[in-house]
Amino acid sequence: TYRKAMISIIIPSYQHGNSIKQCLDALFAQTYRNFEVIVVNDGSTDNTKEILRRYNHPITVVEQVNSGANAARNKGAKLAKGELLLFCDADLIANSNMLLEMKQALDSNPNAAFVYSDFMWGLKTFKLFPYSKETLQTKNYIHTSSLLLKQHFPGFDESIKRLQDWDLWLTMSESGYKGVYIPKILFKVLPRKSGISGWLPSFVYKIPWHKFGISIKRLDSYKQAEQIIRKKHSLF
Numbered sequence: 001t002y003r004k005a006m007i008s009i010i011i012p013s014y015q016h017g018n019s020i021k022q023c024l025d026a027l028f029a030q031t032y033r034n035f036e037v038i039v040v041n042d043g044s045t046d047n048t049k050e051i052l053r054r055y056n057h058p059i060t061v062v063e064q065v066n067s068g069a070n071a072a073r074n075k076g077a078k079l080a081k082g083e084l085l086l087f088c089d090a091d092l093i094a095n096s097n098m099l100l101e102m103k104q105a106l107d108s109n110p111n112a113a114f115v116y117s118d119f120m121w122g123l124k125t126f127k128l129f130p131y132s133k134e135t136l137q138t139k140n141y142i143h144t145s146s147l148l149l150k151q152h153f154p155g156f157d158e159s160i161k162r163l164q165d166w167d168l169w170l171t172m173s174e175s176g177y178k179g180v181y182i183p184k185i186l187f188k189v190l191p192r193k194s195g196i197s198g199w200l201p202s203f204v205y206k207i208p209w210h211k212f213g214i215s216i217k218r219l220d221s222y223k224q225a226e227q228i229i230r231k232k233h234s235l236f
Helices: 020-027 048-054 069-079 098-108 133-138 164-174 202-206 217-232
Strands: 007-013 035-042 060-064 084-087 092-094 112-121 124-126 147-149 178-189
Touching: 007 020, 007 069, 020 035, 020 048, 020 092, 035 048, 035 069, 048 060, 060 069, 069 084, 084 098, 098 112, 098 147, 098 178, 112 164, 133 164, 164 178, 164 217
Parallel strands: 007 035, 007 084, 035 060, 112 178
Antiparallel strands: 084 147, 092 178, 112 124, 112 147
């Protein structure tokens, strides 16, 4: 059992000066208290460094030249002292019971390697569904910010720039590791125009824009990433 296990919360941060304090404040208001916070500042040029330096709770800050979120997450994971990992985006605001409820779900499901929940992105609710390897092979539906056992964490593929969460869960599923779903909103993501948490409505992906001679940069990079991951995991 991981009843008293420490959770290592790893936050990759690039130009998140406007949200990092809110993110950290929500973590230090958690009902589950046995955790550490590792912030990997991925070469931010805004006021992130100053905010982290002045922050009034114990956090480990790692500075690196801009290398991308996956490299930042992997660096944080190598420093993690906990048996459990939570990769938390710097624009994520956790409900006060998030760690406790995720931890309890993991304790109650000894065959699970990770737990995930519903969440909000701005005003939109993302209702997920129970874990299924088959469903996972058809679509990306599990958020990066899930609680997982460190011993089963394979590392993020640093060559993949988009859909890295999908790649992670597919890699774990191929090793026989399963997830458990909590049908409850446990966090919200603050929308931003660029960076990790950019999002487009699902209908946008279904429109054949190329037939109208229209190219949407974010959509093109998504489709490209999807092809890379499908090829890597033989999902054709």
